[in-house]
Structure formats: structure tokens, C-alpha cells
Amino acid sequence: MSFKPSQGAGDVAENGACGAAWVYTDTVKDHFFSPRNVLRDGEAFSADGTGVVGSSACGDMMLVLIKVDSATQTIEALRWRTFGCASAIASTSMMSVMATENGGMTLARAERLKPEEIIERLGGLPDRKFHCSVLGQDALREAVKDYRTHARVS
């Protein structure tokens, strides 16, 4: 599957037309070296929903924890951990920003989040890294699904 990076962000120029070369945007760099919303060691975060996808055998593993405002059904806060390459770390970080900005996404919106949206915000990823954003979206979906399951039970 081939994905063309968005022409919107100014830093897309770095991500070149030559899909095989490993170049990355300033945004990806930023989220890789300064990832947002990481669940730090020793941090207390009581999650309302947890999602785990991938495995270290695959080379990509993501853990997503969400806190949900049950009244508004929006994501209040999100923490994550990722084992994976720079694209995987940047994707999860950007996903966490998108899920929690502007008051937080509704669960319905979060379930509809597409990898292409994450990639667009990142300013583009090399074609072969598309799966990193798919995993980010999957992890978020799993966390929402987990929340909904518990919400039904409790």
C-alpha cells in the first residue's frame, strides 16, 4: 500500500519523493526525541481502558492507557509506551496528542481515527513505515474497546 505524504506542512519537503530513502520530517524528529504523554516509570496513572498491540517479536509493541470522562464520553488523558523504531515512537506520541488536544476526542471519534491522519500530522512517513501508524490507531482502538467492555460490566 502506498501513501503519499500530505502537501500541507512546511516540513514535508524533507520527506522527499524518493520513497526508499530514510528521511524524516522535523515533526517526526521532534516526537521521537521529545515524545509527549509517555507513561514514565514510577508515574501513577489509573487507566479506564488499556490497549496492547504488537509484540517485541514483531519489532513493534504499543501500550495505550486512557482516562475517560464518562459524562462526556471523551478521552481526558492518555499515556503510552512503545517498543519500536522512530516512526513507531513518533506515531504513538502524535496519536496521543491528537486524542487529547482541544478537550480530548470523543470515544466515537477516537475509534474512527485513521493512520493517514496520524501520518498527515507527522508531515509524512516513508511508505514502508505506514504500519507504525496503523499500530498506533489499533492500540487506541483497543483501549477504547477495553473501556467500553468495563463500562458495560460495571
Added chain:
Amino acid sequence: MIHECYLDHAAGTPLSPRARRAMEEVASFHGNPSSIHRYGREARVVLESARAKIAHILSASPEEIVFTGSGSEADALAVLGVARAHARLGKHIVVSAIEHKAVLKAAQALAKEGFEVTTLSTDSEGYVTPERVAAALRDDTTLVSVMYANNEIGTVEPIADIARAIRARGGRAPLFHTDACQAPGLLPLSVAALGVDLMTINSSKTYGPKGIGALYARKDVRLLPIVEGGSQERGMRAGTESVALAAGFATALAEADAMRETEVKRLIPLRRSFIEGVRLALPDAVVNGSLENRLANNIHVSIPHVEGEALLLMLDAKGIACATGSACNATDLVPSHVLLSIGQSLELAHGSLRFSMGRDTTEETVSYTLFALAEAVRTLRGVSASVAHASP
């Protein structure tokens, strides 16, 4: 403070000043070496002088050296060229599982042409024993290919012993090819001592220019060319030869071989410090490849709970260049076939790093790299999902 630490010499080396000068000196020789006028003859002299220099280092004759465009091309020429030329004698070839992809892909192509390929597994250090090779030989085997030193994990193979085992079988012995691209400057290159019939070398890892390699093929070895057209390189490889690249290659190879003993002596304690340093800082890291039979410049480790490409980029930001066998860094998204073949788990293969030292590597390089590596691992483990989250 960021230091510049280039530790990827196994992938590419800087052009040595001597090699650069040798190339500059012949830059104006623009004639085609196949032309019989003055300009062609002048170019021809340069080309043949480079060939003779390389042959001398290999203890071979000039007519046994074929220039190619790369080590990969020389590998392809050896494997495809020998197998096809001898197809009437037999259609079985033997390669090791840790060969460079250039050899493995050529073997795959032969399999599609109806050849049978036996792929020899190695032990957990990547070592190919002569016994294992001998056991795989059949009456219809025409070629064996085992690399001199593995480019990833640095294991040096017992080429002379393998050659002896092949000949000891008696009858018509298959031809023996070795990919020696990682050897120049680190291991002796005499084909006579190694007992090989064919050997691949290239320029890009021996402080020469990129874009040229060579295949040694003993004079009575029959080879079918893979690039045909004009009759350059005695019909073995068509295409106008680059005298500048050949001059640079020959000078660089001679220089590297002359420096070999001193360099190896210098590198071995550095390699030891590096490996010991990794073990101290990261006790759960695995060192890959043989420790005794190993390239003097190679350190290869697999680090749990962190991914290789991410590590590589963190180190790059700190001025350190190295390589990884992680799937995420490969265009085909498959982890290193060498690591998988020595039995490493997928998890560990994803966290693998190769450091290959060179002439500019010092004790400072090593200590700075160890410090930066420990820091990078700490940072990445701080975000990693595969580390058990430490609760407050």
C-alpha cells in the same frame, strides 16, 4: 559536546588520501582502454597496472582478476557464472546460511533455473565447520561458497580448512568461492594460502572509492559472464572500465594490506574494551559472533527492550554512526537473516547493533560511544512497552 564517531566502516570507509591522489593523477586519462590509439593505450597501462597491483596482493596473476562494479556483482558473477558454466557436470551448489544477500539471491536465481541449493546452517556463533561442508558435498556439486568473514557479526570462517576438506573428498572437487569483502586490512588475502578457486573483494570497505569490485578466478576456472556486450575483462564483464576507480582501488588495497598487522594489533584491545564496556553497562546485552575467530574491528550486540533503528537514530544525534539488523531498518522489513540463522530470537534481533571500527577509531571513540549507548538505551527503555512498567 558531540563527538564525531564513525563506526560503520563495514558499510563504507572514507577515501584514503593516497587512494584519492592515485585517482586524481589518472583523472585526465580519458581514453577508452580498449582503443588502440595513444589515449586508449595510456588508459590501458593504468588499468593493467592497477590489476597487477591487486593480483600481487592476492598472490594471483593479473589475468585472474576481473574488475566488476561492486562486490555484489563479483559475487553474482562467481555464483551464477560458475554454476551455469558447469551445469553439464552437475547442478548442485552449496552456500552457507549467513552469506551476503548477493550470494544468496544468486543461489535463489539458480534454484529457479533448476539447480539444487544446499544452505548450510552455522553454529550459534556463525561458524561454518569444514565437516559440515564436506558432508554436504555430492558428486554433482559444482560450487561451494562460504564467506571469509561475516559482515554482520564478524565471525571469521576457516576457509583454508574448508578448502582442504573439499579437496580431500577426492574425485572432481567442486569449485570453492569466498566472499572476502570484509577482509582487506584485517585478514591475509593470499588466495594460494586460502586454497580458494574464486574470491570476491571490493573497494568500498578498504578506504578506496565506491563503485568497483573484483573477482579473483583461478586461471583454469570456467565462468559464464553475467554482463555481456563488448569483450572487456577477457569477455568476463562487458563495459568500459574505469581507470580512476581501478587506480584508487589498487592503491587503497595495497595500503590496507601493508598496514594490516599493525592495525589489527591496535584494534584488538579497542575491541576488547568495547565489548567489556557493553557488558558492564548493559549486563543483559548479548554479544553476537565468535569471540576468538572474529574480525578485529567488529563489535555486534543485541540489546533487549529497545529497537535497533531507534537506537541508531539516538546515537546518530550524538554523533555516532553504526548499523542495525532490526527489521524496521530494512527495506524489506525482515530482520537480519544472519541473526535469525544463528538462532537469535526475533526480539533480540530487533535490538541489534553493529559497530565496525576503523583507522580513526581511538580509545576516546570507544568510551564516548559506550557512554552514549548507555544513555540511549536508558532513554529508549524509558518509553519502551516491552519493559515491565515500574509502578510507584
